[in-house]
Amino acid sequence: MREIDGAIAVWYHAHGAPPEWEIEPTTDRIHPLAHSSARIVNRVQDFLENGVDVGHFMPVHHTVVSNYRHSNSGPIFSAEMDSRSATQLSVFSGDSHLYLEWVGMFCIRGILSYHKPEMEARMWAFATPVDLDHIDITFAMTATRLGPLNLVELAKNPLIRPVVKFLSRLMVVAIVADSHRDIPIWENKVFLTRPKLAKGDGPIMEFRKWANQFEQESDPDGSIRHVSDRHRGGSRAADEAEVGSERPGFSPRDHSGHGGGR
């Protein structure tokens, strides 16, 4: 068990094997200031896959995504993109830049950078399995910068901290409202091992190949195999795309555009 950026991470292995890798905290150790949780019908991997399902951003979230880049290295899968949303309620409203990092099956953590108003926030999305059909999801946010104001530093003042928490709370409300657009789809979807993907659907098969390293189950004979191997009849799909190039782990200083070292 580890506490990572204010959240509890628990390692589970089907045969009780010790952790094979560690989760690195964010370099500036920023913790969530506001969060919201709910129990929904879904699987952890399917929830996390939402962020690479580029094809649904426009029809479901009314968000145009451009310059989508992704890569993975070990337990980290990362993506960044420019987005434009016409939905005022969306956390992706207006023009923004988004950097996302999947940390194993633990969470998606990201940096949101808005252009008007110039603002920056840290985001987390956690998914905890409950049973075969349900997961608990938690969205958390911390507003980190507003124009020239370093909100992380200002929040250390007990008189100003409630204001930064309130701003972070508003952002949680927005992202939760945005995620509600996904719920009817999650509740009625059918998992296809080899979906017929169109150009622009995003690196879904690459993400599944990466995610396969985290999902294991026990067979009656005591052996362990990856869940997706079961779906594929014990062999990896030969038509999967190669995994993208490597990139370093979560490094807010490289993506905030405002320096860093907070």
Ligand SMILES: [Fe+2]
């Ligand atoms: Fe979605």
